[in-house]
Amino acid sequence: MPTGKRPALDDATRGRVLFGGDYNPEQWPEETWHEDVRLMKQAEVTSVTLGVFSWSKLEPRPGERNFGWLDRLMDLMHGNGIGVVLATPTASPPPWMGHLHPDTLPRDADGRTEWWGGRQHFSHSSATYRRCAAAVTEDLAARYGGHPALTMWHINNEYCTYDWGDEAAARFRHWLRNRYGTLDALNEAWGTAFWSQGYGDWAEVLPPRRAHYLKNPTQVLDFKRFTSDMLLECYTAERDIVRRHTPHLPVTTNFMPLWAGQDAWRWAEEEDVVSVDLYPDPRDPLAAQHGALVQDMTRSQARGPWMLMEQAAGAVNWRAVNHPKPRGLNRLWSLQAVARGADAVCCFQWRQSRQGAEKFHSGMVGHAGEQGRTYQEVRQIGADLRRIGPHVAGTHLTAEVAVLHDWHSWWAGDQEARPSREVAYPDVLAAWHRALWQAHLATDFAHPEHDLSGYRMVVVPQLYLLTDTAVDNLLAYVRGGGTLVCGFLTGIADRDDRVRPGGMDARLRDLFGIRTLHEWWPLEAGETVECEGGLRGTLWSEELEPDGTADTTTRYRGGELDGLPAVLRKGRAWYVSTLPEPEALRALLTRAADGAGVRPVLDGLPDGVEAVRRGGLLFLLNHGREPVTVDVAGTHRDLLTDTTVTGRVTLGRYGVAVLAP
Structure with a gap:
């Protein structure tokens, strides 16, 4: 190994996707250990x-x-x-x-x-x-x-x-x-x-x-x-x-x-x-997007392949009601992680405990044992990872869109005395990422002081606190030809949580064409505000006075803000002063991405189907319970079934295809 080079995940994976989990054999008599090894080998752990x-x-x-x-x-x-x-x-x-x-x-x-x-x-x-x-x-x-x-x-x-x-x-x-x-x-x-x-x-x-x-x-x-x-x-x-x-x-x-x-x-x-533990709720209709968000963020922190250290093979034990994963969902979410950059897929835990606080938390071998559905699905996942591992391990995913995120901004914005407790930073972040995910736009996360020049479009769902270095970085990115789409309550405070003069950094106001930010108008829970073009805003609105250099792409309709800008655009910089409802936010970001030259991974996908390109492979994941057919140009080899696919592929309930050219 060259001097100064730190070991990486591929030093442990050696051209395969690791598969396994937390093993707590000290909880079991030693005769169980040999049975565990037999089952592990059978499941290709x-x-x-x-x-x-x-x-x-x-x-x-x-x-x-x-x-x-x-x-x-x-x-x-x-x-x-x-x-x-x-x-x-x-x-x-x-x-x-x-x-x-x-x-x-x-x-x-x-x-x-x-x-x-x-x-x-x-x-x-x-x-x-x-x-x-x-x-x-x-x-x-x-x-x-x-x-x-x-x-x-x-x-x-x-x-x-x-x-x-x-x-x-x-x-x-x-x-x-x-x-x-x-x-x-x-x-x-x-x-x-x-x-x-x-x-x-x-x-x-x-x-x-x-x-x-x-x-x-x-x-x-x-x-x-x-x-x-x-x-x-x-x-x-x-x-x-x-x-x-x-x-x-x-x-x-x-x-x-x-x-x-x-x-x-x-x-x-x-x-x-870089490794992460990931436990989406099987009953949450947005669970797949939550998984994609965490996976994109972890891959971005790793700047390459990463490790899924923990997930549940079935139910967890810490929600109010703990639902098991329906048939096929564990496999789907495991392969989603691989699609989004994981080179290791692991569970907590191998064998479900019989005692202690987590005895109702699932294991790869559950209380039902070897014949249980959970273990049988674990065996299938192990076989899948063996098939695709040599083709995918060590490869990267390329994204042309970056979502900016910063913990210090989150910490500062999550204070007790703020304009609205209805505004929760993780929810705003998830809403913007969800819109990009549903538009099938490959997305990284980045720190606001990172080099952004490799991205065609950068989105800022909300960054209440921005350092001077971060502000300068955003200005330089737009001057360099990048497209910036920025959400409300951004650039309000400096590094010490001191409100900037004018209620928003003056350089950002100039970037977006805002002369004066007169007032913040937070919305009550469930309240919405109407805008032109059928756009409806939630959570927040702002009383903005433009400086005449920006185009008002959308205005508020009715109420105290009637006729004032809801969305401003100045060149390649967009400012969105509310949180549009999901379809409207998706349409807005799709429009901005199209103008920036960003294209979806695959066009014409059925609802609920996710498409991800990693390395030279195309992952198709059906997050629905009904079979769907996806059009794919040309002829491919499905690595999971070792069959040839021409023109279209059918995905069953929670089905996955991994297509090689």
Whole structure:
């Protein structure tokens, strides 16, 4: 391997799509392990993740090590040709740690301790926790770094803890000192002249704990930034340990999809493999689009192939009502992930637990066992991935449209005192992505400061906070010939959540042809506003005065905003001051894309059919329960059935075709 090159997912996949899942054999007698291996080989499982929540098994008492059971498992996997993604067990400390070291337990904003008995009960700021986590990670890496079964490291699991305790407060102050340097700078950034909040001593600065009334918004914003950074420190500390022992092996940790607690753009730069857990609701009519959004975002963070670390083979256990996946849906969604860039498809978990909090969460082998429908479908997925793996693994998906997303903007816009609590950033983001998905336009995600020059069209569903660098980047993109379509409530605040003069960055107002943004007019839940051309807006509207340089493509009709612009267009820059209903938003973005020279993946697709091109392959996915016929020009080979397709292909209920030229 060349000096300086980090290992990547293809170092673990070796020209195939990995298939498997979390394996928790410590929950079962050893005679079950051999039965598991038989079933894994039958289902063509190629990878298992071991040790995710095994800290108390590995270290039953402080400093004691119990590796014998894991030795036997590693040998068993290797002897049967199954690779191991070995996890550090640090997401769930043993009870002895909290008992002996209460400082390792996090506290909530009300000062209440989160005790052991669940999971993720650790303070990211605790020096004791970090020391113990490093010790067990060091011993794991030293013992198994040379084991031939080991293919990848998985650090911790779903980093998602907050801590408002005293040790976290001390680290927060240290973090703020590094960010601002002086108390004067902090007071300026936080706007502490408001409500007599000025700080005269660093000891006075605390996390945003329970308050009588509204908390300081920039203090809350910085605490979210701090939390993401502290968790990242925990990850990189363990990552660096395993890298030292195994510089040739890739390292990952699993994101939760679109979770508010991590700046995943920054985290992804610290990972060799970007992985995500994905659990759409089988009863949600928009579940397939939600899956596509998460997959597009994860692929964009990875800048190439990525890993689906967890999905459910059937039902989960944490919704109010937990529905199983209907026949064929697990296969459809697994292949959708591959279509959108996944080179590994894994489940939580291999064998469904009989005890504990997740005994009703499905497994690849469910309570029904080998004869159960779930396991039989798992076998089909394994066979499918074997067939297409050599043709698709390591290939990329090319998109000409980018959706801009930034966690800091989300954090800042999600404050308590805002114009409307009906406006939820994830919902707005999903609505815009859904419109592009339904128009069959291949889409990446990008940070607003990323290089955007490779995209014909960039859309901004909503970015309340934009740094000066981000604004300059958008201006340069449009000057360079790109098409920009921007949604409401964008460019309102600077990096410190300070409202910009005029209520929107002046450079953006000039870009869109807005002289004055007079008022924001948020809408009540369920309320709509009429516009010309049959467009109906939801959630939001704005009282805009154009400067005469832009075309008003759509005006409001009726009400206080009658005759005022709803959608402005100035050259290649569009501004949409409401959230159009789905069909109208799809039509608007299709029109803008057409003007930018962006074409759909395939024309004339039936409703509910998704088309994705990855590498030289065309994936066709039927998200409906009824068979459909899709017209495809020319002759192709369907890799799933090893049959020739000419002119058209029929997809059954939840059917998939993977067509090679």
